[in-house]
Amino acid sequence: MKDPILSNNERAFVEKAIAEKLRIDKRGLNEFRNLAIFYGKNYGSVIASLGETKVFASVSCEVSTPKTTRPNEGTIFINVEMGSQQNEPCIVVTRILERTIRESNCIDLESLCIVAEEKVWNLRVDISILNNEGNVIDCACIAAVSALAHFRRPDCTASGDGEFTIHKSAEKDLIPIVLHHYPICVNYALFEGKTPIADPTILEERVTNASLILAVNAYKELCSIHLTGVSLTSPYLIQKCSDMAAERAKHIVEYIKDALEQDRIDRENGQAKGFSQSIKLTNIPSNFTDTQEIDQVMDTENDGSGELEEVMADESFEKIDSDTVASTWTKEESDESSDSDVQVIEESPKKKGIINVMEIVDTSSDDEEKETIVLN
Amino acid sequence: MVQDLLSAQGLRMDGRRHNELRQIQCKLGVLESELFTHKNRCDGSAYMLHGNTKVIASISGPKHPSKSSGKKDESFIFNVRVKFATFSKNGERQKVLKNSKKLGEIEINLKNIFKSVILVEKYEKSQLDLNIEVLQHDGGSEICTIVNTATLALIDAGICMKEYVCACTASLTNDGLALLDVSHLEEICGGPTLTIAALPRIGDHEQSVAFIELSQKFYLKDLNKIFDCCQLGCEKIRTILDEAIRGNAYEHVNSDLTSN
Amino acid sequence: MLKMEADKEILNLKPITAEMNILSRSDGSVIITQGDSSCIVNVNGPTEVVSMANMDMNKAYMEVSYRPRCGIPGVNERYKEKIIKNICETVILTALYPKSQINIQIQEMDDGSGIFACVINACNVALLNSGIEMRSTMAAVHCVLDDKDNLIIDPIDYSDDTPTFSRIQKAVRNSKYKADFTFVFESLKESVISVNTNGNFTIHQYNNAQKLCKEASKKIFEFYCDLARKYANVI
């Protein structure tokens, strides 16, 4: 991931705009980008995206000995990969998530105990920041919480003497992790230490360098507060932000629960599609006739007006779902008559000149660059 | 479940009242600063005992940035290093921690806190190193003591700052009473703990907050109460720090300094 | 032993879906699902070489990082990184980018059977997407030898294992197959550029597997065309 260079002009522009209560992506000051959650085929794999910020989370578990201080509790470990060499932001995100998820006791760790003092389940949440367009923490938190809610561990029976057996999924149903509540991080970038901006983009984050992160659950309980960056704030602001965060958290929790329910229904019907449901663009028909559909796809991309209530945008996703099967490449033999760019490459082994091939590849890459413009 | 943190008589486990701080002792200039004549010497230091926590902080700089300190684009380089002595905790000996997340977090937090109060523009092109050694602690939130000690050390080194930074914790009983300065025992017993580092200004109720940390959860409606308690604690700590600083200063001052 | 030509069914690959340009911060990115396996690959480059020690005056330096679905990368992942690095260096015209670096980052998402083939295909699409000049495209096909000595191309294996993160437990994750093969072909001469096998098999079985996979790889190349065509048409 590359860090763009922030010019003084950009900085001044953003600051001035915020002072006039304007944001460069037309959002209101307390408006969030679109949220989407996709579950994988494996239990506990999730991609969450907030605008263009994308985070992958996966949960895994294994049996090990408990800590001596907590002999009848399982443990949870959270690991965050940023994909860049920078160490600091990674530590910050990890610690905030640890506080939010582990220290708010949202997981019933006692239910993860197999034999007290001997064997417990250890949970591990691996979070990978795929794309950082700002507000990684919100997205990572949503991904982590939904992954935990989605995860199923194998059942396990203890048979005295500290012996126990782990059942395969065929023998006994997998069991979900008990979550008491879903803590949701809400990140407000602070401008001048006074103006809070919901869901900052990377540009806004880099301009202000200070943010207030509140973790709240649906019961209006505050699970963690974190003031990052170099900043001074007032208690009044914290109070104000926490009220707004509580609203937001309620919506997010509902959204996560809906998505989980949808996934459960899909799985029951044997239609779990995994991450393929997140794939939209293979829908684009090759003959470019169905412009309407493209427009629709584009619309969901550009529609930045998502008020809190409109966060889900799930209508469009469902639509894509139904189309995906038809238009993805399946086992049916495809017709031989295709002769696109790439095909030419395959057919040109005898043209030994590298330059020749390169030209061809060049055109294809050019195409893709242009197409990038259209898509984004 | 949360054990009751307050007895029927209104006393806490260690006999304090709900709005009482633990014992605090502090001293500035505990390490000799004129020992060396090269730039890596210690320019300011402080020691603090707060409850069971003992911390030494030392400052080196502001000085010409060392070549290895890397980042050229930053005009003011502020390095923070925190270490826990291997014998600092009761019970088992602590392993020597290197690059641990916990230390990393404390270091980042300290960096952010002090960068927001040091008058950075006065230290362009220079480097300032803050070293913290925790000699003894009981496992509680030592960040408070570290922040307070670091403030003293920075003042001892004569670094320009806007205000003292004071850090304090507060917790909540089952009955919703805010408790000041949480001890480790109280923390284990399961109350939520809010830690803030604030700039308690003289005669100004609205404090600026430079750092907040919360462990465990509580209802939003209680936020105000617990926050107020923390702020009160910060003011009290400010008074203690101020006393120590003035005490130290009067030792220094003689009638000559003004006639200079 | 094998009726490869006769039995068309055997050549069935799992359905593949892919989306390019999913990550705004990288030069080329793709999410691919191939049946029960899926991954995200992003390519960045050519860029400045991060560490001067890796600077090569004659060609680009390739860096591959492979993140497993769960747990920290271990020896296994290092091994995969090495293989991917090797085959990418074969297909990329690295000599065109001297003194620079190309980064490939792979995130496993659903580690079903044939995940490694899926990852290699994803790398290829991501490289196409990034516009890095390549000598040829490449396609990977996974195939297994079951206990009745039948070769099955790209099987769907709903394994019963719970996801674990410790390296030891991962290693003992047993396969119900006698052997499995992952062949990587390049598009120019359709020659094999990498083979990765597990288990034991006869040379005859190996040859059959290779033939079979080569046949199947054509479909993947077709898929690349299809994908490119669809993307090209958007413009």
Add this chain to the structure above:
Amino acid sequence: MAYNPLSEAEKIFILHGVQDDFRNDGRTRNDFRPMELQTNVIASASGSARFCIANSDILVGIKPEIDIPSPNKPNEGKIEFLVDCSANALLDFEGRGGEELASEITNCLKLTYSSPYAFDLKSLCILPKFQCWKLYVDILILQCAGNLYDAISLAVKCALYNLRIPRVTSALLDGGNVDLVLSDDPSDCDRINAESLPILMTVCKIGDYCIVDPSIDEENCSTSSAVVGVSGNKITTIKTISGGSFHADTLNNLIDLTITTAKYLNEKLLKSLKQEERQMESNKIQKCSFLN
């Protein structure tokens, strides 16, 4: 080694001073700078001490833990040293230089304590072959103004003197499992006989003369220096540090010098330790908090 720059002329001034038996702070070649000590400074350690030679400020904390004796020494306990060149002492310690110095001092301590005449490891054994005490001696250099070896060895000795190991009231061997009962009474504990514990002494050769207790500047202009470990009348280790060479006669003289000096130093130290202990007991001085 800690570094403080010196110009050539300053070095010459120091050199001539040593020749004249009048060092840069007025001491003669055999004088030590004033020392200060305090034991029992860290509540979380079982034995601790702070020892200063002028501004060389050392803090030592000891934690005993139960361990299994090593198979080739079944009836001996263990002792482990760790020197931490804290950045408080001197930022030169940051990076490699500090680690080297730390391991050098650690090794030297280990060597000098490994002799059974210097330190009786057998007394740390609880149940031969099964259980023994392992002492973790952690040394923190708060400040360094030269002569680290001496200061550290003296600080370690003070901390060992202060060390209280919980008394094992019974140890039963039940099959392969050991059942240990530790005394509940915190005042009921074992102590270590500190009398013969070794002292390290640094001797620096500047010009043609040897000096004890070098300051940091003197360390920097010495041609060669040696560290001698002395326990009672015996030498436990001799180690040259910072290059340079000694003539055999010089070395002999030097060893004679260290034995007599160390013996005297040891007497003084034990006297001070006992005095402190008496005062703490009799006066019930309100426990003075560290560094105040």
Add this chain to the structure above:
Amino acid sequence: MANVKINLLINKPKYSAHIEESNSRIFTTGEVITEQKDFMRGHGTYLEDGFIKSSVVGVAKQINKLISVVPLKSKYVGEIGDVIVGRVTEISKKRWKIDTNSRLDSVLLISSINLPGGELRRRNAEDEQSMRKLLQEEDLLSAEVQNVYTDGSLSLHTRSLKYGKLSQGILISVSPSLIKRRKNHFHNLPCGISVIIGNNGYIWVAPIVNVEEQGGGFAQCLDPVSKGDRETIVRVKNCIQALSACYVMIYDTSIMYAYEESMKYDVKELLNQDTMYEVGFNAKQRILQLE
């Protein structure tokens, strides 16, 4: 027999100056110095909400409308004309980098020195190559602040016979705020030695050398110093450290007072803290009486 003295920290007396709070008011960080608007803010202060506030802990100082706060201890902040003692840390093209106990390294340009022999001519490439012959790394020198750059770093010059490379002697470092600004910082004390009291807190104590013999200020005398001189130098050094420990302003008179007070002790006895404080306090008392 060796001289060994071990003190117990538990018996350590608490030394404190107990100075009447008198006329010097201490301002602490964040304290409002004045609410009046017509003042200018100097060092150690900052402006917030229209008030001038102190940014350090120290004593306020007012020169006309300029208000500044002098911190008790800080790095040296240079002013033009100050006498400093510094140490060469680095030699680069046409300049020496000098450590002067300030925030940034100071510079001594080759054009700011008098060449040996007092020649007045353009500096040529040969001079640049032989810079190390004049001053090499870790050499000490005395100089004057010629200019203060915008970033706060100092440019020095040695264009006077009294400045230049220092020879044998002892360097003592004290807090720069303890140095009293005077007309003359070069003193030949009546006890027969010379001191250079650098404004930057570095003090040089050395035997008296005839300035004229120095030949441009880069020659060094490496002959042994007589034992008498040495004893005086060390005694003065210990006295200055005693003054510094008692926070007494350091200038020629205070040094002499401390020196006289110390005469009843052996030089090495001055290393003991109680003697040190006694000497310091006695000197301080005498200074107070003087006023």
